[in-house]
Amino acid sequence: MRITSKILTSLLCLPLLVAGCNSANPYDEIEKDPAYDGGNSRISGKILDDNTIEVNSKNSGIYTLMYEGTDGQVLPDYSSICTLTMKGVAYYDDFIGVNVAPESASEIGIFDFDGKRQGKIDLGSFKPDFTETPAYSFGVLSDVHIGKSGINAESDFTNALNFFNSQNVVMTCICGDITQDGTEAQFSKYQQLQAQSKTPVYTTTGNHDCTRNAINPATWEKYTGQPLVFEKSVQIDGKTDHFLFLGMSDWDFTAAYLDEHIAWLGSRLEEYKNERCFVITHLFFPDRAGNLNDIYPSGNWLKGAQLENLKKLCDTYHNSIWFSGHSHWEWQLQKYQDRANIYREYKGTEPASGWCVHIPACGCPITSDGSSRDNNESGSEGALIKVYKNHVDVLGLDLKAGKYLPIATYRLS
Secondary structure, three states: OEEEEEEEOOOOOOOOOOOOOOOOOOOOOOOOOOOOOOOOOOEEEEEOOOOOEEEEEOOOEEEEEEEEOOOOOEOOOEOOOEEEEEOOEEEEOOOOOOEOOOOOOOEEEEEOOOOOEEEEEEOHHHOOOOOOOOOEEEEEEOOOOEOOOOOOHHHHHHHHHHHHHHOOOOOEEEOOOOEOOOOHHHHHHHHHHHOOOOOOEEEOOOHHHHOOOOOOHHHHHHHHOOOOEEEEEEEEOOEEEEEEEEOOOOOOOOOOOOHHHHHHHHHHHHHOOOOOEEEEOOOOOOOOOOOHHHOOOHHHOOOHHHHHHHHHHHHHOOOEEEEEOOOOEOHHHHHOOOOOOEEOOEEOOEEOOOEEEEOOOOOOOEEOOOOOOEEOOOOOEEEEEEEOOOOEEEEEEEOOOOEEEEEEEEEEO
16 A cells, blocks of 8 residues: 655443543443343344334333444443433434444443343344455544644644554544644644654645635645645555545635635546545535534635535535535534535435535534534544445544544445
């Protein structure tokens, strides 16, 4: 493998664990309840065709669902799936069609309030085929915000890079806003921190990197080592995947990019239309992933001709996967909107666009009740991407807990 470059000048953190909880997993070392007979004597469940989980119980109570491995133990690197309050039957319907069970899972264990295993759920077709080995993997972050007060941006970024180092990624990609104010001191700190990575770190610009004025390309390149637009490629087994980085040049959401840079992206996508392309940029498409229930202030959306031109590229090149950030939304907010994290246009059953993937903030994700915004200053999220011959697995991460999130585990064909 080689990388080449071309450049253009919870209720229960008691005994229960919910996704995103930072406490230790209370189920790592438990023994199964001796009264549980391995069958459905107390509680049972199944995964329906739309990936909804149905759970039936003879007794009311509070139950947590956790992935288990072939050894019967809870997967230590995964947060819980959900916590349900049971009165006969309950449903967990936050999964979408492209959610999948992880490779290491063999079934779902059902645990009561005291942490005793009371039943199980077979995965069936919810767990896809994993006979193929990933060709490579890479990390994705967004919105690091070095220099932002009230958060631990520097330690969060360091922690993220250390995690990706442990996963042997070929690179880490960042969807912009590496700094809070775009100062040379903040860019210098980024340069110092990213040097800890064992593999290359490539970033695009966000609006905060531009400050309230146009960015200085020379300053950006001095501290990041790359211009505003550039490409990388990964070659393996005679195939090439292309990474196309589109950086903002101005904090102006009607003219965030230089038109010649959008033209450059279009020419690259046309050239590589028969190969897989990953587009790394900052701003989301307002009607696709990254804009939970239109809560994010509309004055900070990409708009106008540039929005339409970029959407046309996404709609034309179905071989593309677009990663963006900007809105900071946590992975768990898919529970309020199916397209919060992942989206693709369809005409009937046929794809009508590339994939759009929103990456939560590494520094200060934003949480919500479905209608408002609230900073999670202690949080930090990102994604590990595993690349296969004909599909890509997106594994959303709670980087503070060092755990993958079931609600953010996807397979994109």
